[in-house]
Amino acid sequence: xxxxxxxxxxxxxxxxxxxxxxxxxxxxxxxxxxxxxxxxxxxxxxxxxxxxxxxxxxxxxxxxxxxxxxxxxxxxxxxxxxxxxxxxxxxxxxxxxxxxxxxxxxxxxxxxxxxxxxxxxxxxxxxxxxxxxxxxxxxxxxxxxxxxxxxxxxxxxxxxxxxxxxxxxxxxxxxxxxxxxxxxxxxxxxxxxxxxxxxxxxxxxxxxxxxxxxxxxxxxxxxxxxxxxxxxxxxxxxxxxxxxxxxxxxxxxxxxxxxxxxxxxxxxxxxxxxxxxxxxxxxxxxxxxxxxxxxxxxxxxxxxxxxxxxxxxxxxxxxx
Amino acid sequence: xxxxxxxxxxxxxxxxxxxxxxxxxxxxxxxxxxxxxxxxxxxxxxxxxxxxxxxxxxxxxxxxxxxxxxxxxxxxxxxxxxxxxxxxxxxxxxxxxxxxxxxxxxxxxxxxxxxxxxxxxxxxxxxxxxxxxxxxxxxxxxxxxxxxxxxxxxxxxxxxxxxxxxxxxxxxxxxxxxxxxxxxxxxxxxxxxxxxxxxxxxxxxxxxxxxxxxxxxxxxxxxxxxxxxxxxxxxxxxxxxxxxxxxxxxxxxxxxxxxxxxxxxxxxxxxxxxxxxxxxxxxxxxxxxxxxxxxx
Amino acid sequence: xxxxxxxxxxxxxxxxxxxxxxxxxxxxxxxxxxxxxxxxxxxxxxxxxxxxxxxxxxxxxxxxxxxxxxxxxxxxxxxxxxxxxxxxxxxxxxxxxxxxxxxxxxxxxxxxxxxxxxxxxxxxxxxxxxxxxxxxxxxxxxxxxxxxxxxxxxxxxxxxxxxxxxxxxxxxxxxxxxxxxxxxxxxxxxxxxxxxxxxxxxxxxxxxxxxxxxxxxxxxxxxxxxxxxxxxxxxxx
Numbered sequence: 001x002x003x004x005x006x007x008x009x010x011x012x013x014x015x016x017x018x019x020x021x022x023x024x025x026x027x028x029x030x031x032x033x034x035x036x037x038x039x040x041x042x043x044x045x046x047x048x049x050x051x052x053x054x055x056x057x058x059x060x061x062x063x064x065x066x067x068x069x070x071x072x073x074x075x076x077x078x079x080x081x082x083x084x085x086x087x088x089x090x091x092x093x094x095x096x097x098x099x100x101x102x103x104x105x106x107x108x109x110x111x112x113x114x115x116x117x118x119x120x121x122x123x124x125x126x127x128x129x130x131x132x133x134x135x136x137x138x139x140x141x142x143x144x145x146x147x148x149x150x151x152x153x154x155x156x157x158x159x160x161x162x163x164x165x166x167x168x169x170x171x172x173x174x175x176x177x178x179x180x181x182x183x184x185x186x187x188x189x190x191x192x193x194x195x196x197x198x199x200x201x202x203x204x205x206x207x208x209x210x211x212x213x214x215x216x217x218x219x220x221x222x223x224x225x226x227x228x229x230x231x232x233x234x235x236x237x238x239x240x241x242x243x244x245x246x247x248x249x250x251x252x253x254x255x256x257x258x259x260x261x262x263x264x265x266x267x268x269x270x271x272x273x274x275x276x277x278x279x280x281x282x283x284x285x286x287x288x289x290x291x292x293x294x295x296x297x298x299x300x301x302x303x304x305x306x307x308x309x310x311x312x313x314x315x316x317x318x319x320x
Numbered sequence: 321x322x323x324x325x326x327x328x329x330x331x332x333x334x335x336x337x338x339x340x341x342x343x344x345x346x347x348x349x350x351x352x353x354x355x356x357x358x359x360x361x362x363x364x365x366x367x368x369x370x371x372x373x374x375x376x377x378x379x380x381x382x383x384x385x386x387x388x389x390x391x392x393x394x395x396x397x398x399x400x401x402x403x404x405x406x407x408x409x410x411x412x413x414x415x416x417x418x419x420x421x422x423x424x425x426x427x428x429x430x431x432x433x434x435x436x437x438x439x440x441x442x443x444x445x446x447x448x449x450x451x452x453x454x455x456x457x458x459x460x461x462x463x464x465x466x467x468x469x470x471x472x473x474x475x476x477x478x479x480x481x482x483x484x485x486x487x488x489x490x491x492x493x494x495x496x497x498x499x500x501x502x503x504x505x506x507x508x509x510x511x512x513x514x515x516x517x518x519x520x521x522x523x524x525x526x527x528x529x530x531x532x533x534x535x536x537x538x539x540x541x542x543x544x545x546x547x548x549x550x551x552x553x554x555x556x557x558x559x560x561x562x563x564x565x566x567x568x569x570x571x572x573x574x575x576x577x578x579x580x581x582x583x584x585x586x587x588x589x590x591x592x593x594x595x596x597x598x599x600x601x602x603x604x605x606x607x608x609x610x611x612x613x614x615x616x
Numbered sequence: 617x618x619x620x621x622x623x624x625x626x627x628x629x630x631x632x633x634x635x636x637x638x639x640x641x642x643x644x645x646x647x648x649x650x651x652x653x654x655x656x657x658x659x660x661x662x663x664x665x666x667x668x669x670x671x672x673x674x675x676x677x678x679x680x681x682x683x684x685x686x687x688x689x690x691x692x693x694x695x696x697x698x699x700x701x702x703x704x705x706x707x708x709x710x711x712x713x714x715x716x717x718x719x720x721x722x723x724x725x726x727x728x729x730x731x732x733x734x735x736x737x738x739x740x741x742x743x744x745x746x747x748x749x750x751x752x753x754x755x756x757x758x759x760x761x762x763x764x765x766x767x768x769x770x771x772x773x774x775x776x777x778x779x780x781x782x783x784x785x786x787x788x789x790x791x792x793x794x795x796x797x798x799x800x801x802x803x804x805x806x807x808x809x810x811x812x813x814x815x816x817x818x819x820x821x822x823x824x825x826x827x828x829x830x831x832x833x834x835x836x837x838x839x840x841x842x843x844x845x846x847x848x849x850x851x852x853x
Contacts, residue, residue, distance in 0.1 A: 094603075099413070100413050100414045100417065101355055101414070102356070104358075104417050105551075106600060106603065108544070109544050110596075113596055116589060116590055230425075230540075235421065280433055283433045284433060286428075287429040289425070290429070291426060293418065294419060294423070297415055297418060484721070487710065487718060491714075491718050493709075494710065495704050495707060498704055498706075499707075501689050504718065504721050505721075506690070
C-alpha cells in the first residue's frame with residue numbers, strides 16, 4: 001500500500017478520534033451550557049478526573065503511582081463517569097445558585113484545585129511526570145485494525161450519546177430544562193425545583209466529560225496534569241461548542257470535528273518550520289483561536305447563545 | 321516567632337499588597353462594567369514585562385520606570401476595550417466573561433510571542449536585608465513593595481473621593497442606569513475604569529516580578545487569589561478589595577506555617593488552594609462580601 | 617401655549633412586545649401635567665420613551681420644538697430634561713452631597729450656588745450632607761433624588777411616582793415641594809398612583825390605559841369627572 005496514503009489515512013483516523021473525543025466533551029458541555037445555561041469554565045477538571053480514574057484503575061502495578069487494579073477498560077470508563085459525576089454533584093450543590101460569572105470563577109477554581117491535587121499527590125499520580133502505559137482498547141490488534149477499531153468505538157459512543165441526548169431533549173425532563181432556560185421565575189412558580197434540575201444537568205454533563213477524559217487517557221496512553229490545561233481542555237471545547245452552535249447537539253459534534261481539524265492541521269504546518277519558529281507559532285495558534293472566539297462572539301452575541309433570564313449588568317426595565 | 325514574622329507574616333503582607341492592587345482593578349471593572357474580567361491576570365503579566373523591558377532599556381530601577389509601564393499597559397487595555405469589549409457592551413455577563421477568557425489567552429500568547437517563555441529576574445544582585453532589633457529581617461524590596469502599594473491605594477482613594485471622575489465611577493458602580501439618566505458620560509467613566517484597573521495591574525505585576533520573577537504564567541497564577549480577594553471584599557467596593565487582598569495574601573502565607581507541630585499546616589503545593597477555599601466559603605456564606613458589595 | 621415637551625403618536629416597547637400604542641401628550645410652559653392610569657398602563661414607559669430607553673417603532677418626541685426622539689439619555693439630560701425614576705433613584709454609596717454633585721455632572725459652570733439653593737429647598741439634606749445616601753429614610757432619599765435632578769435647573773422635570781412607598785405625611789410634603797418647584801418656573805410631568813392628590817395640583821392630566829391615550833383634560837375637570845372618580849379616585853387615597 002502506498003506509504004503516503006497510508007500515513008494520510010492514519011492521520012485522518014487520528015483526526016476523527018481526537019475530534020470525536022472532543023465531540024464527547026462538547027456534548028457534555030452542551031448539556032450544562034446549551035441545555036441549562038450553566039457556565040462551566042473548568043471543563044478541564046472533569047476531563048482530568050475521568051482520565052486519571054481510568055488511568056489508575058486500568059494500569060498495571062507501578063512504584064511511581066497508584067495502580068495495579070488492572071480493571072477492564074469499560075469498568076475504567078464507567079468509574080471515570082461516576083467519579084466525575086460525584087465531584088460535579090458536590091460542586092453543584094454548593095455553586096449552582098451562583099450567577100454566571102461567579103460560577104465561572106468557581107469552576108475554574110475547582111479545575112485548578114484538581115490540577116494541584118494531581119500535581120502534588122505524587123504517590124497516586126506521579127505528579128508532573130504523569131501516568132503512562134495506560135491500556136488502550138483494541139491495542140492488541142494488528143495495525144491498522146487497532147486504530148480503526150478505536151476510532152469506530154469513539155464514533156459509536158458519539159452516536160449513542162447523540163441519540164440519548166436528543167431523546168432527553170424531547171423528553172419531559174428536557175422540556176422542563178428548556179422552560180427553566182426561557183423563564184426561570186415562571187418555572188419556579190410552576191413548582192419546579194430549579195436548583196435540583198440544574199444540578200442534575202451539571203452532573204450528567206460532567207459524567208459525559210469524564211467519559212471523554214477516560215477515552216483520552218486510553219488514546220494517548222498517557223495522562224499528566226497538563227492535560228487539564230485551560231487552553232486545550234476548556235477553552236478549545238468552548239470555542240467548538242460556540243462555533244458549532246451551542247444548544248445544538250449536532251452543532252457540538254460538528255464544531256468539535258471542525259475546530260479540532262483546524263487546530264491539528266495548523267500544528268502540522270507549524271511543526272514543519274525550523275525549531276525557533278515552531279515554538280513561537282504555537283503561541284500564534286493560541287492567539288488566533290482566541291481571536292476566532294472574539295469574532296464569533298461579536299457576530300453572534302445574544303443571537304446564538306442561550307442566556308439565562310437572570311440579572312444582567314443593567315437593571316431590568318420597569319413598567320407602569 | 322521570628323521565623324513566623326520573617327518567613328510568613330512579612331511575605332503575607334507583601335503578597336497581600338500585590339493581591340490588593342489586582343483586586344481593586346477587578347472589583348472596579350466588575351462593579352462598573354458588570355463582568356468578571358478573566359484577562360486581568362494577563363494584564364498584570366503585561367505590566368511586569370513592560371517594566372522588565374524598560375529596566376533593560378534604561379538601566380533604571382523598576383520602580384522608577386513603573387509609571388511608564390503603567391501608561392503603556394493602560395494604552396493596551398484601552399485598545400482591548402475598543403476592539404473587543406466595546407462591541408459587546410450591553411451583552412450578558414457570560415459573553416463578556418467568555419470574551420475576557422479569550423483575551424487572556426490572546427494577551428498571554430502575544431507576550432510569549434514577543435518576549436519568549438524564559439524566566440527573568442527584574443532586578444539582579446543580592447540584596448542585603450534590613451535588620452531590626454537584631455532579628456527582624458525585611459528586605460529592601462519588600463519595604464518598597466509595601467510602601468508603594470500603600471501609596472497607590474491612597475491614590476485610588478483620592479481619585480474616588482476627590483475627583484469628579486472618581487465619584488462618577490462610584491456612581492456608575494452603584495447604578496449604571498441611573499448614571500446614564502443623570503447625564504454621566506458612561507463611556508468616559510468606563511475608559512477611566514480601564515485606565516485605573518490597568519495601571520494598578522501593571523504595578524501588581526511589577527511588584528510580583530520584583531518579589532519573585534517575571535514569567536509568562538505569573539498573571540494567571542494570581543487570577544484566582546485576586547478574584548477571591550475581590551469577592552471577599554465585596555464586588556464594586558475598592559476598599560473592600562484592599563482588605564480582601566491582604567486577607568487572602570496573609571491566609572496563603574500563614575497557612576504554611578507550622579501552627580501545630582513542626583510540619584506546615586497546609587502543604588506548600590496547595591497554597592493557592594487556600595485562596596480558592598476562602599472564596600468558596602464567602603460565596604456560600606456571604607456572597608455580598610465582608611463589606612456588602614453588589615451581589616447582582 | 618408653548619409646548620415644552622411633546623410626545624406625538626409614540627409606539628414602542630423594550631423588546632419585541634409593544635407597550636405604548638400611539639401615545640400623544642404635551643407639557644406646556646409652567647404646567648404641571650400628570651399621567652394616571654391602572655397598573656401596567658405604560659405610564660412609566662411613556663416617560664422612559666423621552667430618554668431614549670425604548671425601542672420606538674413610531675412617533676416623535678420634541679423638546680421646545682426640537683426633535684429629541686431616540687437621543688441617548690445623556691444627550692437628553694444635556695438638553696435640560698431631568699428625570700427622577702421610581703426606584704434606584706439615588707446612588708446609595710455616595711454621600712448626599714456627592715449625589716447632588718453628580719446631578720450637576722453636565723454643568724460646565726460652578727454648581728455651588730445651585731447646591732446652596734437646593735439645600736435651602738431641602739434643609740434636612742444639608743444636615744446629612746456627608747452621610748451615605750443609602751442610610752437615609754425613604755422620605756429623605758426622595759428629597760435627594762429630586763434635589764439631584766434639580767441641580768441642572770432643568771427645562772422640564774419628569775417624576776415617576778414620587779410618593780410611592782411614602783407615609784401620608786411625607787406624601788403631602790412632596791406634593792408641596794412639587795408645587796413649590798413648579799412655582800419657581802419649572803414645568804413638571806409626573807406619573808402618579810395617588811391620582812386624587814396628584815390631580816389636585818395638576819394643570820392637566822392624561823389617563824393611559826393599556827398603553828393608549830384614554831382621556832385627557834384639565835386637572836379640575838378630571839377630578840370632577842364621575843367616570844374618572846369611579847376608576848381611580850375611589851381606591852387611591
